[in-house]
Amino acid sequence: MDSPKLETLVHLLASFAFFIVLLFIIPRESVPAYASTLEAQALLKWKSSLQNQTQSTSSLFTWAFPPQNATDSNTIVASPCGWYGISCNLAGSVIGINIPCSNIKGTLNEFPFSSLLCLTYIDLHQNELFGHIPPQVSLLTNLTLLDLSVNRLSGIIPREIGELMKLEVLHLHLNELNGSIPDELGQLCLLNELALYSNHLGGSLPSSLGNLSSLARVSISNNSFSGSIPLEMGNLTNLEEISMGGNLLKEPIPPTFGKLMKLTELHIFRNKLTGSIPVALGNLKLLRRLNLYRNNLTGSIPSILGNLTELTLLYLLDNDLSGNIPDELGNLQAMIELKLNHNQLTGPIPPSLGTLPRSLVNCKSLEVLDFSNNKIRDNFPAWLGTLPKLKVLILRANNFNGCLDLPRVAYPFPKLQILDLSDNNFTGPLPANLIVKLQGMMSILTGQEPQNKSLYMRYQTGISNYEDSVKVTMKGNEIRLQRILTIFITFDLSLNSLEGNIPDVIGHLHFLVGLNLSHNHLTGSIPPTLADLTNLEWLDLSTNKLSGMIPRELGDLTFLGYLNLSENQLTGRIPQDKQLSTFTSDSYRGNLGLYGTPLQNSSHDYTQPPPAPPSFSQKDNTKEDASWFNWKVVGMGYASGIVIGISIAYISWEIGRPKWLVRKIREMERRGAKWMKKSK
Known part of the structure; x- marks a missing residue:
């Protein structure tokens, strides 16, 4: 080896060795040495407020300080980084709490929001938390994920959540929350997932939801939201899934939904929507599931829906749709479930669906076909046997x-x-x-x-x-x-x-x-x-x-x-x-x-x-209620x-x-x- 190259290698090795020594002898300046102790004490205070975490079999059993003589470093002794469900950064600060399905019973009143400023994610889903969501949650300004779903939390969604500008995932579903969606949620420009379904929420949907430009999935089903769907939601061009079923939403489906070119699922079933099915929905070429059943939709089925070649599920049942079944539905070769029952559809099953070789014969994946309770006049569609x-x-x-x-x-x-x-x-x-x-x-x-x-x-x-x-x-x-x-x-x-x-x-x-x-x-x-x-x-x-x-x-x-x-x-x-x-x-x-x-x-x-015996086609609601x-x-x-x-x-x-x-x-x-x- 040449002497200059050898000399260069020696210098590099010496520099690397010096850097390693510095890692051990120079204290970390990003967080004071006592920070971990404070975080640990704050977490233990919250643990002490819980109702079922004192037994040795509890999920938070590891949340405790070891004896003082267990180690010669108070900083390490006091660190919560080895506790169940706790994650820390290199500086030893708590950045994550991940304790789902852990039988945690209690409130968030004593949760140490002000002591865990480095937190980036909290996952407490499927526990037994009750009480309100404290407004102090806004102190966690680095939070990207907040999952408090599947608990028994009540009260309103605090508007302070709108101050978590880095939040990407907000899951509050399957709780007992009430009130409305605060306008401030529209400030979360990085929010990717919003799940509020199966609560007791109501009121109108805020137009500020149209500001959530990063939103990909929103689910607010099984609540009591009323009024119309904001037109501004048509601006959320990154949306992939919308679920609004089981509410009291009225007025027509916004035609602006036709701009959501990434949409794969649209569920607005069991509401009180009126008007016709927007023709613009035929532009959603990636749509796989369209579920509009049990509304008050009128008019005919748009033939342009035949362009949705990725569609696997089409539920238009329990509406007041009329006219013929469009021939173009035979183009939906990926279709698995097609339900048009309980409408006012008339005429024969379209020729493209009725005589071999026709387009529906190419729908090799079709498993469920329900045309019941309409006014279709035709012979038995024996061609379906293929x-x-x-x-x-x-x-x-x-x-x-x-x-x-x-x-x-x-x-x-x-x-x-x-x-x-x-x-x-x-x-x-x-x-x-x-x-x-x-x-x-x-x-x-x-x-x-x-x-x-x-x-x-x-x-x-x-x-x-x-x-x-x-x-x-x-x-x-x-x-x-x-x-x-x-x-x-x-x-x-x-x-x-x-x-x-x-x-x-x-x-x-x-x-x-x-x-x-x-x-x-x-x-x-x-x-x-x-x-x-x-x-x-x-x-x-x-x-x-x-x-x-x-x-x-x-x-x-x-x-x-x-x-x-x-x-x-x-x-x-x-x-x-x-x-x-x-x-x-x-x-x-x-x-x-x-x-x-x-x-x-x-x-x-x-x-x-x-x-x-009564006819199975009896439609007398009074008689139905009496029985x-x-x-x-x-x-x-x-x-x-x-x-x-x-x-x-x-x-x-x-x-x-x-x-x-x-x-x-x-x-x-x-x-x-x-x-x-x-x-x-």
């Missing part, structure tokens, strides 16, 4: 008519689990050629993806999981299922004009949980093959023209908790063995040729038939049976049917059902 992932098809309460013809494919509707065509004008025989091919109702293994072991129907988009919901008729009651069990399989053709026999092949649908063929013109006898539906929980064949005797084989349906054979032309003695002996006379009334227990006759029933209490009482009994039965079916599928457990729980369920019936 959609490979369709699990839920609900066309209830429309003007569909004609026969139930099928597409010319080997296995139509390969994954279908819920088929509801009730309350339409379908005619002709029951579609045996459809029934025999419903693979999703014949076997769980063919009806589900092999790797899907989830208890509920769900799909994943990005990092979020979304569980499907739907409204179905169960045991004579219309009930909304917020989540759908993967083994919930139903077939409903009630309230039509179908005729002919019930085909024997219906016994192939082994995993059916519910079957409703009531209020048709079916004739012939009840097929004994129904006994092959071993998972059946409810069976409704009422108000038809069925004749002959009740098959004894139905008694083998050990899961059956609801049976309605009333208003037919059945004859003979009612079988009394097994499950059939558990039902009341309501299950058999109106069959003049039936006799025996539980009917009050020995040979024939000449009693007056019961009043005709609310009865629905609650009866529903509890029915629902318990459904939950127990389906849960057992799920256990059986997962680990093999434990017959002894099934028998025990079914016995308990039958006793409970009898008790509920007697209590009526």
Whole structure:
């Protein structure tokens, strides 16, 4: 090595060694030596105010000074930097408190805001904090994250939070906060996330929210905000997610939302919004979920929504939308859930959605399709049978008519689990050629993806999981299922004009949980093959023209908790063995040729038939309110049976049917059902 290079290397090594020595012999000047002690004492004072942190098992057990003889440095002894949930900078000052889900019970009244001026983040979510948020929080001027969510904090949001100019994340959701959003929050120009949902907040939304230029996600759902949505929110061009559902917001959706080009989710459901759906929403090319259900929106569905090719969820149900379903919706190839039910939509399903090859056939991901409670006049859209992932098809309460013809494919509707065509004008025989091919109702293994072991129907988009919901008729009651069990399989053709026999092949649908063929013109006898539906929980064949005797084989349906054979032309003695002996006379009334227990006759029933059951499409709100209490009482009994039965079916599928457990729980369920019936 050359001498000059060697000399240079020696100088460098000497300088480095000198620097290392300085690190040890020169005290840090950024924070006085006693600062850590003061911070520790302040934190311990707050700990002493908490209600459950004195035990050795508490999460803050490490928050304590060790004995004085444990070390020779008072500065290190007094430092809180090694305590649970505490982070410090190189100077030894506390910069972070991260103690979520730690069973901390108490208030923030003694929290040492004035002693922790270097704090950059506080995460105390999912504890048991109560009381107010102190205005002294404004002293933490270096704070970038404040998460006090999932506690029991009350009172108002202090306007002093608006002085935290470095704040990027503010999570106060799932508390008991009241009052309004302070205007001062609009000063937080670096705020990226604002979560205030599920509190008791109200009042108008401040226009100052339009100043939060860095905001990417805002969620204020499940409060009582009223008034209009500020037009200024259309200026927040960095917004990616908006959630305002479950409030009292009025007026139209701001057309300025059409400028939010980064928006991926827009949820303004369950409000009182009026006017039409802004055409400008068709510009949001990144939008994946658009949820506007249960408002007072009017007008037609904008055809420009067909440009939202990333859309996976479109909920426009429970509004007053009218006109035809736009043909352009067939362009939404990424669509998984499309719900347009409970509107005033008319006309046929658009041609692009109705004849092969058409655009909706390309929507290979579509799983849930609900057009119920509209005024759609069309034939059965048999072309939907080619959609490979369709699990839920609900066309209830429309003007569909004609026969139930099928597409010319080997296995139509390969994954279908819920088929509801009730309350339409379908005619002709029951579609045996459809029934025999419903693979999703014949076997769980063919009806589900092999790797899907989830208890509920769900799909994943990005990092979020979304569980499907739907409204179905169960045991004579219309009930909304917020989540759908993967083994919930139903077939409903009630309230039509179908005729002919019930085909024997219906016994192939082994995993059916519910079957409703009531209020048709079916004739012939009840097929004994129904006994092959071993998972059946409810069976409704009422108000038809069925004749002959009740098959004894139905008694083998050990899961059956609801049976309605009333208003037919059945004859003979009612079988009394097994499950059939558990039902009341309501299950058999109106069959003049039936006799025996539980009917009050020995040979024939000449009693007056019961009043005709109400139409499932009844829209009389007064009548609906009057029956609310009865629905609650009866529903509890029915629902318990459904939950127990389906849960057992799920256990059986997962680990093999434990017959002894099934028998025990079914016995308990039958006793409970009898008790509920007697209590009526």
